[in-house]
Amino acid sequence: MLSYSSTENATYFAPMDMAKEIIRLPLHWAAAAAIATVLWYAFLLRRSRSPSPRLPPGPTGLPVVGSLPFLDPELHTFFARLAGTHGPTYSLRLGSKLGVVVSSPAAAREVLRDNDAVFANRDVPAVAGVIDYVASDIVSSPSGPTWRMLRRVCVREMLSSSSLDAVYHLRRREVRSTVNHLFSSAGKPVDIGEQVFLSVLNVITSMLWGGTVESEAERSTVGSEFRELVGKITGLLGAPNVSDFFPVLQRFDLQGIEKKMKVLLERFDRIFASIIDQRRSAGDGGGKDFLDHMLRLEREEADTATPFTMTHVKALLMDMVVGGTDTTSNTIEFAMAEMMKKPETIKRVQEELDQVVGRDNIVEESHIPELHYLSLVIKEVLRLHPALPLLVPHCPSSTSTIGGYTIPQGSRVFVNVWAIHRDPSVWEDPLEFKPERFSSTEFKWDYNGGGDFTYFPFGSGRRICAGISMAERMTAYSLASLLHSFDWKLQEGAVLDLEEKFGIVLKKAKPLVAIPTPRLANLDLYS
Ligand code: HEM
Numbered sequence: 385m386l387s388y389s390s391t392e393n394a395t396y397f398a399p400m401d402m403a404k405e406i407i408r409l410p411l412h413w414a415a416a417a418a419i420a421t422v423l424w425y426a427f428l429l430r431r432s433r434s435p436s437p438r439l440p441p442g443p444t445g446l447p448v449v450g451s452l453p454f455l456d457p458e459l460h461t462f463f464a465r466l467a468g469t470h471g472p473t474y475s476l477r478l479g480s481k482l483g484v485v486v487s488s489p490a491a492a493r494e495v496l497r498d499n500d501a502v503f504a505n506r507d508v509p510a511v512a513g514v515i516d517y518v519a520s521d522i523v524s525s526p527s528g529p530t531w532r533m534l535r536r537v538c539v540r541e542m543l544s545s546s547s548l549d550a551v552y553h554l555r556r557r558e559v560r561s562t563v564n565h566l567f568s569s570a571g572k573p574v575d576i577g578e579q580v581f582l583s584v585l586n587v588i589t590s591m592l593w594g595g596t597v598e599s600e601a602e603r604s605t606v607g608s609e610f611r612e613l614v615g616k617i618t619g620l621l622g623a624p625n626v627s628d629f630f631p632v633l634q635r636f637d638l639q640g641i642e643k644k645m646k647v648l649l650e651r652f653d654r655i656f657a658s659i660i661d662q663r664r665s666a667g668d669g670g671g672k673d674f675l676d677h678m679l680r681l682e683r684e685e686a687d688t689a690t691p692f693t694m695t696h697v698k699a700l701l702m703d704m705v706v707g708g709t710d711t712t713s714n715t716i717e718f719a720m721a722e723m724m725k726k727p728e729t730i731k732r733v734q735e736e737l738d739q740v741v742g743r744d745n746i747v748e749e750s751h752i753p754e755l756h757y758l759s760l761v762i763k764e765v766l767r768l769h770p771a772l773p774l775l776v777p778h779c780p781s782s783t784s785t786i787g788g789y790t791i792p793q794g795s796r797v798f799v800n801v802w803a804i805h806r807d808p809s810v811w812e813d814p815l816e817f818k819p820e821r822f823s824s825t826e827f828k829w830d831y832n833g834g835g836d837f838t839y840f841p842f843g844s845g846r847r848i849c850a851g852i853s854m855a856e857r858m859t860a861y862s863l864a865s866l867l868h869s870f871d872w873k874l875q876e877g878a879v880l881d882l883e884e885k886f887g888i889v890l891k892k893a894k895p896l897v898a899i900p901t902p903r904l905a906n907l908d909l910y911s
Contacts, residue, residue: 450477479629622888773802
């Protein structure tokens with residue numbers, strides 16, 4: 385198994401370590417290594433004879449394994465450093481696969497807009513194959529009729545503005561319940577990410593199947609179980625896996641990643657299967673939630689040209705729970721941490737809340753369009769800490785050209801939105817948390833991924849996030865409620881840091897733990 389040795393800022397594999405590792409490789413590794421060496425040299429030979437534009441430049445890497453041994457687990461910062469040496473479009477060989485990293489607005493535009501149709505596919509990781517419905521979900525499906533049908537079902541029935549308006553009472557109930565829970569913890573340290581995760585989870589599951597975690601004891605057990613599951617699943621989805629880079633070795637699952645994923649997904653599957661069984665035995669629920677709607681589609685559209693199957697029902701449940709929870713709650717946690725580091729931003733948000741909402745009232749979603757400064761805060765947080773720093777890797781369905789270089793069909797294309805959002809040639813003081821930068825009327829900073837490709841935290845083009853409206857509402861409503869109801873301070877002696885931990889979903893390396901103090905005189909507003 386490959387291992388990494390860390391230094392303070394980077395993790396590199398020293399050549400001697402590499403040699404030792406190779407010596408320790410089991411026999412099937414050695415055989416695969418020999419085959420891959422032959423393929424590698426055949427590839428180099430073919431490339432040298434090829435009349436098409438050359439591949440993007442990049443690190444040479446070692447024979448067979450390429451740059452795999454040198455990968456730093458903090459992939460987003462590692463890729464950004466390599467861009468400094470190799471330029472905005474570079475390639476690196478990852479075993480038998482070619483990785484291409486795009487780190488400039490111009491190159492991102494070529495991938496996500498000019499060649500959107502070609503790059504709208506995914507290079508599905510081996511871990512997604514361990515349970516049939518993960519590879520059949522929206523995120524992994526190749527661009528085509530099934531993917532379009534799945535997106536349409538989701539967006540129309542659950543994530544459109546009108547569907548979201550219809551279930552505002554669910555968001556309200558969960559956000560009020562979180563405020564109430566925090567009130568009961570006043571003066572004590574709370575893990576903000578955990579509380580917000582639970583709130584978002586409850587909103588999503590109640591939209592999906594009407595389920596919510598009621599009692600306090602259940603609230604923390606179910607919430608931590610789901611949080612742990614989602615965190616581990618997204619961690620494994622983002623982890624470099626030898627099976628992806630040497631498909632001939634997939635059946636050996638050398639790092640045990642697929643085995644671990646199977647165990648996690650089976651836990652999810654049991655939850656989904658029991659909810660679906662209960663709903664089926666209760667009969668038609670009258671279309672009151674998303675699950676009802678999907679079960680009806682599954683009955684009525686089984687024989688159409690693009691059938692909606694039970695695999696799709698579970699796939700969409702999974703997409704909503706995994707795609708919607710960590711992304712949103714991690715963004716809220718980063719926002720709270722950035723603001724606590726710069727207390728004047730909290731003061732400005734609270735002044736705005738006092739003006740728009742008032743101190744003798746509670747925040748409603750209808751206040752959000754008037755909370756202008758808060759909207760700048762959210763944009764700035766998504767600039768500095770985009771929830772998916774490398775988007776979900778794209779994959780060209782045919783060989784294409786980006787930045788004058790050939791990008792072969794089947795490459796794994798990483799769009800480093802994290803690096804673009806911190807590019808000093810685009811952003812002034814890029815590392816500083818400055819919400820006001822978004823108040824400029826010169827640019828149209830929206831979340832729709834267009835413009836000049838300097839800002840696209842939700843991606844762009846066909847594969848743009850399907851849950852933008854939901855993410856915007858939950859983020860703004862939760863932050864407004866947390867800051868309207870409470871003042872926040874760190875525990876005595878605690879140090880606030882903003883270190884990130886890479887995963888397909890970026891998270892805070894250390895959870896933000898803070899103490900809430902009620903700031904509203906009327907205590908009825910907390911019930
Ligand atoms: C702050 C919160 C969120 C952020 C920053 C975010 C960001 C993203 C990004 C960058 C992508 C990949 C785009 C690409 O590959 O080009 C994505 C895909 C996706 N997101 Fe989100 N997301 C968030 C919340 C949500 C929510 C709440 C949901 C649903 C409940 C959701 C559902 C999805 C789905 C289904 C996809 C796959 C789209 C496809 O492949 O066609 N996301 N998101």
